[in-house]
Amino acid sequence: MNEYPFSIEEYQARLSRVRERMAELTIDALLVTVPENIFYLSGYRTTGYYVAQCLVIPLAGDPYFVVRNMELSNVKTLSWLKDGYPVPDIANFGDELASRIRDITEKGSRIGFEEQGFFLPSALLATIRNSLVDRKLVPTSGIVEQARKIKSLQELAYMSMAAKAADAGMEAGLEAIVAGRTENHVAGAAYLGMMLAGSEYPSSSPYVVTGPRSALGHSTSERGVVKRGDVVYLEIGGCWFRYGAAIIRTVSVGRPTSELQKAADTALGALNAMLDFAKPGVSSGAVDAVGRGIVERAGLAKFWPHRAGYSIGIGFPPGWGEGHIIDLKPQDPRILEAGMTFHSVPVIYIPGLGAVGFSETWTVTSAGAQVLTNTARKLIAI
Known part of the structure; x- marks a missing residue:
């Protein structure tokens, strides 16, 4: 049967x-x-x-x-x-x-x-x-x-498995980053790591882009060569019985410049603040405002043009998001409830530098945000 x-x-x-x-x-x-x-x-x-x-x-x-x-x-x-x-x-x-x-x-x-x-x-x-x-x-x-909108315990269990696969893909991608390799090589390693961890075919292929081109929204691997001094942007989404979990990390190939470090500290600050603030009863707009305020105070608001996050769960290509169910976005009055799941995406797109961002997949619990993804949350320099 x-x-x-x-x-x-x-x-x-x-x-x-x-x-x-x-x-x-x-x-x-x-x-x-x-x-x-x-x-x-x-x-x-x-x-x-x-x-x-x-x-x-x-x-x-x-x-x-x-x-x-x-x-x-x-x-x-x-x-x-x-x-x-x-x-x-x-x-x-x-x-x-x-x-x-x-x-x-x-x-x-x-x-x-x-x-x-x-x-x-x-x-x-x-x-x-x-x-x-x-x-x-x-x-x-x-x-x-x-x-x-509200996930059952079994749905959350599948998302936890998807998160583990996403982490495995991210770790494999990070290990593959070496100056002189192509972003396709890194993306392939990430995909293999994710699939070996049990993921099904994902709702979107791994985003791995190096250098200034990563500042283009939803840019994908096109044989770009990783160079010393580059920013490398990675966004990986695992899948388990069509339930997804995604994660973003940023890499500096070589010692990060002051511009990159500032952008990374700002994006990390925004993500951490949103995760600390989120809980049942607060509004989508309030979660967005907590993160967006940090970016605004850093003078980088013009480089963050999109929503702060979106519902995530069931996904088929071309995407893993459920933003049509609920977004985290400015002035949105909708209220967070226990059992909702989100992917928070504070990414700063700086022309000439690249995409600098970090994300986590998390669920709303009575105690606040419970993060499902688990790769070290920091700017990684190689």
């Missing part, structure tokens, strides 16, 4: 929470197309989500999948929900999905769909809408995400 990542009871509780919200919004059926949400509710996972797929959740009755024919094996093997309708490659997915919806709903039914996800193309939505003119399609993004 297949062992699922979570107990059937936990999956059933998740489904019940989603249906409670559906009832509040008078939604008769929900079309779940976001891969992370499908996985959260069922355990189904595939790299083939670039082709349309849907988990249909009626307010009453059994949920079922509408997926590409070759993906039905994943429904039968990986999901605790076994009902699935296979769509042949020669068929129109939108027509097939609309037909299945018509079978289980009545005229006038309200059909919810995830309008903010990446995986419901406008052409597919138009096909469904044109086929269901006697039903009302209602944008309902956020129903499943709100259920995902």
Whole structure:
């Protein structure tokens, strides 16, 4: 018998929470197309989500999948929900999905769909809408995400394993940094270290960039050669049953300059302050303000253009973040609760120098922030 990542009871509780919200919004059926949400509710996972797929959740009755024919094996093997309708490659997915919806709903039914996800193309939505003119399609993004906001003990256990894999990848990457090697060499070592520690394929490849080019947002390895005097930026994310944990560290190749040391001390100060401050009952904006204030007082605010952090948990490529669930950002009034998980990312991007930053993945507990990642939190000089 297949062992699922979570107990059937936990999956059933998740489904019940989603249906409670559906009832509040008078939604008769929900079309779940976001891969992370499908996985959260069922355990189904595939790299083939670039082709349309849907988990249909009626307010009453059994949920079922509408997926590409070759993906039905994943429904039968990986999901605790076994009902699935296979769509042949020669068929129109939108027509097939609309037909299945018509079978289980009545005229006038309200059909919810995830309008903010990446995986419901406008052409597919138009096909469904044109086929269901006697039903009302209602944008309902956020129903499943709100259920995902607070992690269970088992989810936190998987994130702890992902954090250990991220640390292993980071340590391997740090050991590989030598002047004259390419950033690809370092990234490869980090990836290997992470995978040897048990990680699945990550939701984003390791970010390893050397020199001033690292100051470009989300820059990736492009065969740059590590040089003495460079800043090397590393961001590694491990994955365990699709749950992620990420970590950032900065390396100075040679003795750090005063500019680099100041930026590193500032980023570390911001990260430490946020971790010390975070606890249930404080707002997202207040956590951001604690870290951002340190950067502002150092005169480096213009080099920190982004949010202070974001929810992290379930991830499929292209990213491990759950910022659409909750961010840590200026003036955000939303309140932290025990069981939330975040990746705090105070990174200072200085043109001509590079990216200087540090991060941790952590969870909110009754006692404050509990950090899951564990690589030495300091500017590393080699």
